[in-house]
Amino acid sequence: MANTYAIKEEVNEYGLVALTDGVFETITAITVAESQSVSVADAAPFSKAISCKVKDNLINLTLDIKVKRGVKVTETIEKLQEKIFNTIYSMTGLKVNKIDIRVTNFIF
Numbered sequence: 001m002a003n004t005y006a007i008k009e010e011v012n013e014y015g016l017v018a019l020t021d022g023v024f025e026t027i028t029a030i031t032v033a034e035s036q037s038v039s040v041a042d043a044a045p046f047s048k049a050i051s052c053k054v055k056d057n058l059i060n061l062t063l064d065i066k067v068k069r070g071v072k073v074t075e076t077i078e079k080l081q082e083k084i085f086n087t088i089y090s091m092t093g094l095k096v097n098k099i100d101i102r103v104t105n106f107i108f
Helices: 021-033 073-092
Strands: 005-012 015-020 038-040 050-055 058-068 096-107
Touching: 005 021, 015 021, 021 038, 021 050, 021 058, 021 073, 038 073, 058 073, 073 096
Parallel strands: 058 096
Antiparallel strands: 005 015, 038 058, 050 058
């Protein structure tokens, strides 16, 4: 599958700044790994647990994760969405349009 790109800004005097969808997937994976309450779910064959689609410069993420048993799932997921949004924005200057998180299992 071909990479898609989010453009940081219009062409400036030095050229174009564009970030591939893989950059956002990597930032997201690192952000999830920093959490004690969640982890990236095991991906099914021919699929990815973290995927990013960029269309018309809108960044849309989908994550499959596992949540630690005993935590408040909704609260944990909302905090994770906020952390991913803020981390991507602080590292790239780009805002994420949507972060869909699917809880697929629990960590025991």
